[in-house]
Amino acid sequence: MNLHGTSRIGDNQHLWIGGLDTVELAKKYGTPLYLYDLSLIKNRASGFKKAFEENGVGYQVAYASKAFSSIAMFQIIEQEGLSLDVVSGGELYTALQAGFPPERIHFHGNNKSLAELEFALSAGVGCIVVDNFHEISLLKMMSSKLNKKIDILLRLTPGIEAHTHDYIITGQEDSKFGFDLGNGQGDKALQEVLAFEGFRVLGIHCHIGSQIFETEGFTLAIEKLFGHFKKWEENYSYFPSVVNLGGGFGIQYTSEDTPLSPEQYVSAMIEEVKKQMIHFEGQDLPELWIEPGRSLVGDAGTTIYSIGSQKEIEGVRHYVSIDGGMTDNIRPALYQAKYEAFVANKMNAELTQTVSIAGKCCESGDMLIWDIDLPEVCDHDFLAVSCTGAYGYSMASNYNRIQRPAVVFVENGEEQLVVKRETYEDLIKNDVPLKSNVFV
C-alpha cells in the first residue's frame, strides 16, 4: 500500500489525509469527492525552488495549470511564489480572477486566437510562448497596433521525445507543437522574430513529454538545444537569456513507477546546462525555467467514491461499481492509466478478493481499475483512489449529464471546499429551450 504525502491510517482504520478523516469528509461533502493534500503540493513546490536556489541559478518554476486549475489552486501557487503556465483564455481568466500577478503568467498554446492574444497582452502577461508562424504574424500585427514590445519565448521541438522510460531521437519531429530544429523551422522563426523590433526575444521553450522517470531525456534535450545555440550565436549573434525546459517530471501512481525527487531532476538539468556553457565564453548562464504540472498536484489528489452495485460473473470477473468514473477521471479510458485504490473505511482489512472497479457511465470502457485486490465491500463503503490530482478534475466532463464533483483542500486538520459540486441546474444553465413555432 503506497500512502502519499500526509495520508495515514487512523486508529479507526479510516484513511486520513491532512489530519482529517476522509470518510467524514465524504459524508459531509458527498461523493465523488476530490481531496487535495496541500502540504504535499507545498513540499514539491519548495523542492523545485530549493534546487535552483542552492545552485545559485536564476529561475522560474511555472505551474502547468492544465493539470488542475481553480481559483483556490492558483492562490496557493501564488503564495508559494511560483509562476503559472496557461494555455487558454479560460485558464488565464481564472488566474486573473484569483489575483495572480500577470507578469508571472506564461501564455502557451498551438492555436492561440487573436482574441486570446489580445486578452493576454492587455492583461500584461509575462511572456507569450510563440508556437508557430501564424502566431508570429498575429503578434507582429498586434505589436504594431498597440505600439508595444512583446516579450516572447520560441517553442522549439528539439527532436527528442520521452516515452516515460526511453527517449526517441527523431530526425524531424512529428508534433503539432513548436518550431522544429531539425528541419530549419527553428532557425527561420528566430530570424523572423529577431528582425522585428516589436519583440523582445527572451529565449526558448521546449517540453519533451510527460511522466518521465529519468534525467537522460532532459540532458539530451539540453545538449541538442545548446548545440543549436552555438549556431545561433555564430550566425545571428543571439544567445537566449531564458531557457524553459518544460515539465514532465514523473510521479508514483503505482509501485511500478519510480520517479526522482524534484531536486534530482533540477540538479541534473543545471549540471548539464553548466557543462554546455563552457562553449559560450563571455555569455551569462541563462535563467532556467521549468513547468511542472503532474508532479506538483498529481499525488496530492485522492478521489473518494461511494461503492454501489456489484456484479459477479463466476470464473470471469467481479465488478464493483462506484458513483463516478470516466466523467471525473478519463485517464484510465484514454491512456490505460493505472491507479491504486483502498477502501477508505476498512484500511487494515484483509484483501480477500480480486475485483475490477467500474464507473457509472453508459460505456463499457468506463473502467477505473482492472483487477485490484480489495477486502469484502458493500454499498456503505468508500473507495479512495490515490494520485488523481493531475488531469483528473481538469479533464472531467458531463458525459451522461453527470455532475462534476466537489473539490476540497485539506491541511493540518483544516479543510475548505474550493470547487462546489455541480448541480442539476448547472447542467442545463446554457440550454436554450425551443421557441414556440420554430422547427415545427
Ligand SMILES: Cc1ncc(COP(=O)(O)O)c(C=O)c1O
Ligand atoms: C508545454 C507543457 N508544459 C508543461 C506540461 C506539464 O507536464 P507535466 O504535467 O507532465 O509536468 C505540459 C504537459 O505535458 C506541456 O505540454
Ligand SMILES: N[C@@H](CCCC[NH3+])C(=O)O
Ligand atoms: N493529460 C495528460 C498529459 C498531457 C499533458 C499536457 N501536454 C495526462 O493525463 O497524463
